[in-house]
Amino acid sequence: MNVNSPIGIFDSGMGGISVLKQIHALMPQENLLYFGDSAYAPYGEKSRAEITERCYSICEFFMRKKVKAIVIACNTATSACVNELRKRYLNIPIIGMEPALKVAADNEQQQHILVLATYFTLKEKKFADLMAHCEKEHIIYKQPCPALVHIVEEHKLQDEELVKQTLRNYLAPYNLEEINSIVLGCTHFVFYRKYLTELLPKHIAIIDGNTGTAKQVKHLLEERDLLKQTKDIGAIEIYNSLEDDKDIQDLAQELLKG
Numbered sequence: 001m002n003v004n005s006p007i008g009i010f011d012s013g014m015g016g017i018s019v020l021k022q023i024h025a026l027m028p029q030e031n032l033l034y035f036g037d038s039a040y041a042p043y044g045e046k047s048r049a050e051i052t053e054r055c056y057s058i059c060e061f062f063m064r065k066k067v068k069a070i071v072i073a074c075n076t077a078t079s080a081c082v083n084e085l086r087k088r089y090l091n092i093p094i095i096g097m098e099p100a101l102k103v104a105a106d107n108e109q110q111q112h113i114l115v116l117a118t119y120f121t122l123k124e125k126k127f128a129d130l131m132a133h134c135e136k137e138h139i140i141y142k143q144p145c146p147a148l149v150h151i152v153e154e155h156k157l158q159d160e161e162l163v164k165q166t167l168r169n170y171l172a173p174y175n176l177e178e179i180n181s182i183v184l185g186c187t188h189f190v191f192y193r194k195y196l197t198e199l200l201p202k203h204i205a206i207i208d209g210n211t212g213t214a215k216q217v218k219h220l221l222e223e224r225d226l227l228k229q230t231k232d233i234g235a236i237e238i239y240n241s242l243e244d245d246k247d248i249q250d251l252a253q254e255l256l257k258g
């Protein structure tokens with residue numbers, strides 16, 4: 001492993017491509033290796049043991065590829081097993097993700113914050129701790145949105161009618177006039193930003209953790225002198241557990257470019 005080694009980025013499927021894009025925008029010289037676990041998506045409806053087993057197997061693949069850092073571009077996998085992964089791979093920086101609730105709550109005025117995430121993320125202790133911290137001053141609502149993961153994985157993100165109706169259903173229980181911000185607490189949901197901007201009242205801030213994660217990756221690499229210094233654009237390689245599925249490769253390229 002050295003400065004020229006790739007950064008390994010993974011998710012349960014295609015959501016982490018939204019994170020990969022942010023990492024590439026911030027550090028275009030880095031070689032990036034993406035693994036989407038689409039054969040096992042969604043993680044949000046699986047048990048901790050099942051998710052952890054998949055994450056071990058993906059990290060073993062990254063070890064064989066001699067990555068210099070691992071980004072868990074998945075809030076669900078992070079809440080399931082980031083500590084176990086860090087214990088197992090002591091020499092590699094492992095960057096996880098959590099819903100960017102702290103960003104939304106960084107305001108002296110009381111905020112009404114709606115967090116959209118997977119069932120798994122929202123029921124975990126990690127999120128309960130985060131919420132307890134912010135709940136003293138703000139009002140927080142939690143909304144699991146499993147269909148938003150399925151729509152991306154099933155290559156239906158361009159079906160405007162389906163997408164808008166699904167989003168409307170999830171937003172229906174809330175008085176949007178009183179919501180200040182919506183946190184996209186699942187990396188798949190970042191692909192809905194354009195639709196949400198169209199549907200939501202203008203005063204609602206739409207917040208995700210992707211920029212913060214990319215900055216954190218850069219910071220950890222700098223700290224370890226592992227940041228690539230050349231000006232050349234790095235390579236992006238995409239792998240998927242649905243290896244032979246051509247549609248998956250097309251979908252990945254489409255999301256990468258979109």
Ligand code: DGL
Pocket residue numbers: 011012013015016041042043044045073074075076077118121149185186187188
């Ligand atoms: N993209 C993942 C996340 O950030 C999870 C989606 C899923 O597989 O349920 O939580």
